Amino acid sequence: MKTKDPLLxxxxxxxxxxxxxxxxRPDKGRDGALDAVLYHAQLLAQHLGACRKARSxxxxxxxxxxxxxxxxxxxxLQYATTEAQxxxxxxxxxxxxxxxxxxxxxxxxxxxxxKVSIEPKQHLLAVATDSIELERVYLVEFRLELHLDRLxxxxxVTAFDVVALDPHPPDSSQDVTHPHVRxxxxxxxxxxxxxxxxxxxxxxxxxxxxVNSVPARIQPPFTLRCPG
Amino acid sequence: MKIFYINxxxxxxxxxxxxxxxxxxxxxxxxxxxxxxxGDYLIRVNRQPAASDEVLxxxxxxxxxxxxIEGAVPA
Numbered sequence: 001m002k003t004k005d006p007l008l009x010x011x012x013x014x015x016x017x018x019x020x021x022x023x024x025r026p027d028k029g030r031d032g033a034l035d036a037v038l039y040h041a042q043l044l045a046q047h048l049g050a051c052r053k054a055r056s057x058x059x060x061x062x063x064x065x066x067x068x069x070x071x072x073x074x075x076x077l078q079y080a081t082t083e084a085q086x087x088x089x090x091x092x093x094x095x096x097x098x099x100x101x102x103x104x105x106x107x108x109x110x111x112x113x114x115k116v117s118i119e120p121k122q123h124l125l126a127v128a129t130d131s132i133e134l135e136r137v138y139l140v141e142f143r144l145e146l147h148l149d150r151l152x153x154x155x156x157v158t159a160f161d162v163v164a165l166d167p168h169p170p171d172s173s174q175d176v177t178h179p180h181v182r183x184x185x186x187x188x189x190x191x192x193x194x195x196x197x198x199x200x201x202x203x204x205x206x207x208x209x210x211v212n213s214v215p216a217r218i219q220p221p222f223t224l225r226c227p228g
Numbered sequence: 229m230k231i232f233y234i235n236x237x238x239x240x241x242x243x244x245x246x247x248x249x250x251x252x253x254x255x256x257x258x259x260x261x262x263x264x265x266x267g268d269y270l271i272r273v274n275r276q277p278a279a280s281d282e283v284l285x286x287x288x289x290x291x292x293x294x295x296x297i298e299g300a301v302p303a
Contacts, residue, residue: 108275191297194240201242203234206291209270210236213297 007110010118011103014204017123017148033084040080044073097202108205113212123149125204128165129212132178140177141165144211146204156196157188160211180214188214231284234291235260247284254280256290269294 051066097105110116115128126145143163150159161184164177173182180187188195191210198207229249233256234242247256253273257266257280266280270293273282284290 104275108272111275112270189297190237193238194236194293194297197240197242198236203242205275206234206236206240206293209293210240210297213294 005103007103007106010120011099011106013118013120014102014106014125014148015097015099017151030084030088033080033086033088036080037077037084040073040077044070044077047073101202102204105202105204109208112205112209123147127208127212140168142178142181144208146208151199155199157186157192157211159199160186160195160207162186162211186211186214229284229286231287232289233260234289236291236293237261237297251284252280253278253282253284253290256284257292261292268296 047066047069051063051070054062054066109127113127117124117126119126124145124147126143129142129144131141143165145161145163147159147161162181163184167177169176175183180189188211191214194210195207198210229247230244231247232242233245253271257271271278272291274289
């Protein structure tokens, strides 16, 4: 990696985007799990207080009812705690990508795809796919666009747009350019997990490759299916 | 020895794994992707295409990505 390397500046930009997104992105999964722990702990405290009060007054039926609720609270609390531990552990499995990692991601992206566009002002990283034959007639190229600003809200396939460069949509639905693409959004199916994980790890090239694998999977004979 | 293994199928995990000294890429693929055909995957060692008899080295990065993944139909 040399200081005058044309990929160095984009790699620094990419690192800034990724770090910023990681730092500012709310971890909804972990926050939700921690809220559940607090909720069940509060219920436990309430029921424990009520149970002690009932016992001090000799209300045996109430004591039995509160005991049952406490048992259930403990079970729920244990489940919520385990879930919160799992959620807290998730993001720290792998270290954040270094500048060198991101530089190599860009380098690999250029090796895997013929056309790569890096547009910092638009927060955009994009590649062009090879032509894909649709309906045995049309050859369609797609532009896969990763909108890095979207990663602040959703680290998943919704950060991508899949744009047909010369679309041939069916008459019944102009926004379907591919059986798995509608309104430029990819219905990623089995690629959903790999794409999200790759984006979380900063493996941008893997994310692009996984997204690219979905439009590529056309089994002839193929018909555009238009929902609704 | 340890290598960095990225499997872009299923949940798409990446992890450090232990492999035997002198293990080849083909052996790793057969172990991790039983019943699968290498031609259906982009297999990279240190981000470069590699032959199945390439011997893995300590700390190398191996990624396996399907060339075709089943998408979903738009709702």
